[in-house]
Amino acid sequence: MTFADLGLSDELLRAVETAGYTEPTPIQAQAIPQVHMMKDLIAVAQTGTGKTASFVLPMIDILSHGRRRARMPRSLILEPTRELAMQVAENFEKYGANHDLKLALLIGGVQMGDQVRALDEGVDVLIATPGRLMDLFERGKILLTGCELLVIDEADRMLDMGFIPDIEFICEKLPTTRQTLLFSATMPGPIKKLADRFLTSPKYIEVARPATANINITQFKVAVTARKKQDVLRSLLLKEDVQTGIIFANRKTTVRDLNKNLRRLGFASGEIHGDMDQASRMAELALFKAGKINLLVASDVAARGLDIKGVSHVFNYDTPWHPDDYIHRIGRTGRAGATGRAFTFVAGEDAEAIANVEKLTGLKIPVFTLDDAAEQVETAPALPAAPAEVEKPAREDRPRRSEGRTRRGEQRRDQPRKAEAAAEERIRPEPPQEAPRAPAPERSQRVEPAPRRHYPADPPSLPGEWNGPVPGFLGISAL
């Protein structure tokens, strides 16, 4: 199976090839022909499965016929967060390189002027978060009567965020003879109802949850007390030789405080959460993608869908309350065939949350103890997929420091070095008496076989194969 088998145009195939992809993922293979035939579609799939390209590619072909008109966008894609909307826009630009298509990105937190001007000139595709779309609609800047293709992405997340009334409102403004695509990771009742009401005899496709089955991610849990979290994190960051890591916390205040402390300790870290203005959100993300900072402290705004190449580690500074968020968070690493390591801090009150995570993933997460930090790294539990007797986790899988990467590597090492000395002195073995014992390390077992995804090895972002100066973090594709 190749992209050429899916009925895509030659221009599009060229763009796909330029991007370095040859083989469609399962969802692409199923969805693209259906969308191409202008049929409705319900796809149960998450980001990381190649979902975005499964609608962006055929949409480009569909939109290549016809003309745009002022204030009457020809298609609309709804996204739950601003960053996801930006990412879809980048995909459109990448794959639409050989087409004359205009898009407008309608998200909050930025000036409306450019968005209004783009609408006035006419666009083929509108990529929007609901709030700003509604705002502009109410100001009379958009007519949706010419919009014949609607994509509702991450529908279940939209539901969580209370966007369903807005989506219903928008659906009613679109012509009834239109094509509607609905993507959702799960299918709770209200989403089924939404689909019944606004889709016409849709094809239903479902692909496996990716992160639960992603054997590229080595997972650990770490027993901590609330007041030792910072020390444990600092120690782990140094011992793990973290190249690029995202640290998730449950609260925005925690994100802020933690980033401040990491910076004070000399780490090259940044932060992203919803209380920051959009310019700062974008700036921090850009710094991270460019490798100017190698740690990003984040709220769940960054948990889903964000595709940042080369993230070697994910730390859950807090166990997420909702098990789905665990899957999303750790899915920021181990992407595109690379390996990744995910550590989840479990304090006493997180017992139930982590149990729910293990139930959901069907995986007993091995315990990683830091009683003797120096030793523990060497005797950490094995890869979840391997028998428990294996001595070393797959550290060899991770990139070796090569001369080529020193430019950035050195920058990063210098700063934490001070912290390292301090850490050696102060953090030393933490007698675990008051630390809650996490459940005993059990033989980890995988419950379902991991379906292999097909990723091109072409872009120079796979750790271990890269010898040049700084790995590019700019690739955004969710193919």
Place this chain on the structure above:
DNA sequence: AAAAAAG
């Protein structure tokens, strides 16, 4: 419980 989204 928190976070996300309009200003």
